[in-house]
Amino acid sequence: MIEGAEPFGITMGKGSIVAGCLAPHPPHLVYAENPEQNEPKSEGGWEQLRWGYERLRDSIKDVDYDVIVILSPHWQTYVGTHFIGVEHCKSKSVDPVFPNLFRFNYDLQIDVELARSIHDEAKSKGMSVKMMENPDFRVDYGTIVSCHMVRPEWDKPIVSISSNRSLSYYSVEVMQEMMIELGKSTAKAIEKSGKKCLLLASNSLSHRHFVTETNPPEDMSKEHITSHAMHLWDMRMIDLMKQGKSQQIVNEMPEFCEQAIAEADGGAFTWILSAMGMPKQPATLHGYGTIIGTGNAIVEWPCYKWGDV
Numbered sequence: 001m002i003e004g005a006e007p008f009g010i011t012m013g014k015g016s017i018v019a020g021c022l023a024p025h026p027p028h029l030v031y032a033e034n035p036e037q038n039e040p041k042s043e044g045g046w047e048q049l050r051w052g053y054e055r056l057r058d059s060i061k062d063v064d065y066d067v068i069v070i071l072s073p074h075w076q077t078y079v080g081t082h083f084i085g086v087e088h089c090k091s092k093s094v095d096p097v098f099p100n101l102f103r104f105n106y107d108l109q110i111d112v113e114l115a116r117s118i119h120d121e122a123k124s125k126g127m128s129v130k131m132m133e134n135p136d137f138r139v140d141y142g143t144i145v146s147c148h149m150v151r152p153e154w155d156k157p158i159v160s161i162s163s164n165r166s167l168s169y170y171s172v173e174v175m176q177e178m179m180i181e182l183g184k185s186t187a188k189a190i191e192k193s194g195k196k197c198l199l200l201a202s203n204s205l206s207h208r209h210f211v212t213e214t215n216p217p218e219d220m221s222k223e224h225i226t227s228h229a230m231h232l233w234d235m236r237m238i239d240l241m242k243q244g245k246s247q248q249i250v251n252e253m254p255e256f257c258e259q260a261i262a263e264a265d266g267g268a269f270t271w272i273l274s275a276m277g278m279p280k281q282p283a284t285l286h287g288y289g290t291i292i293g294t295g296n297a298i299v300e301w302p303c304y305k306w307g308d309v
C-alpha cells in the first residue's frame with residue numbers, strides 16, 4: 001500500500017470546523033452589492049456592513065475548506081430539522097417582504113453526503129430530522145444572502161439546515177436544548193467526514209425593524225438602530241463574543257431573544273456555538289451596522305488557529 005494511503009473501507013475521520021461565523025442575511029446587503037445574479041439595482045448603501053464582510057472574506061481567504069454548512073432562520077420547518085438532499089439547486093429566490101430588493105438567480109451545489117451524515121448523527125441522538133428531496137424546492141433567501149456575502153464565487157458546495165422554530169411552538173429552553181444537540185451532531189459528523197467546513201449562523205442580533213421603507217431604500221441618512229435598548233443588547237452580545245464567553249451567551253439567550261426580539265430565536269446562534277464546543281477563545285468582530293433598524297454583527301471564530309479543541 002502507498003505510504004499514507006487510507007486502507008480501503010476505513011472511514012477517513014478527522015474532519016474539522018475551520019471557522020464559524022455570524023453572517024447576517026438582510027437582502028439589502030446583496031441589493032447594495034449589485035451582483036449580476038440579482039435583478040434590482042441600487043446606488044449602494046449599508047457600507048459599514050459590506051466592508052465588514054470584505055474584512056471577513058479577507059480574513060479567511062487563505063483558509064482551505066471544502067464545504068459551507070449553514071443554518072438559516074428563513075427555512076422554517078415546524079416538524080423537525082430538515083436538510084436539503086438535492087445535489088443541484090437552481091432557481092430564482094425572491095424575498096417575500098422585499099421583492100423590490102431581492103430577486104436572485106441562484107445556481108448552487110449541495111454536499112448531500114455530509115448533509116445526510118449530520119442528519120443521521122442527529123437522528124441517532126433522538127432528534128426529529130428529515131432529508132428534503134423535492135427537486136423543485138426553492139432555497140430560502142437567508143441561506144443565499146449569507147453564502148453570497150461570505151463566498152460570492154459560489155464555488156463551494158453547501159449544507160443547508162432548516163430552522164425548527166421550536167421557540168415559537170415550545171419555548172426558548174427547548175430551542176436551546178435542541179440546537180445544542182444539533183451542534184454536537186454537526187461537529188461529530190464533520191469530524192467523521194474528513195472534510196474541512198466553514199460554519200455560518202445566518203442571523204441578525206436585535207431584530208426590531210422599521211415598518212416603512214425610505215425612498216430610495218439605500219438612503220443612509222435614515223438608517224439607525226430602532227432604540228437604545230436594542231443597541232445596548234447588541235453591544236452586550238458583541239462584548240461577550242469578543243471575550244470568548246460563549247456559555248454566558250447561551251445562558252442569556254432567553255432574555256436576549258425576548259427583549260431584543262433577536263433573530264437568534266431561530267436557533268442558528270446557539271447551534272454554531274455548540275458545534276464549536278462553546279469556545280472560550282475571543283471572536284473577531286469584522287463589522288457592525290443596522291439594516292432597517294435591526295442590529296447586525298459579522299463575527300468570526302477562527303477555529304483553525306486553535307488546534308484541536
Ligand SMILES: [Fe+2]
Pocket residue numbers: 025026073074142204263
Ligand atoms: Fe432574517
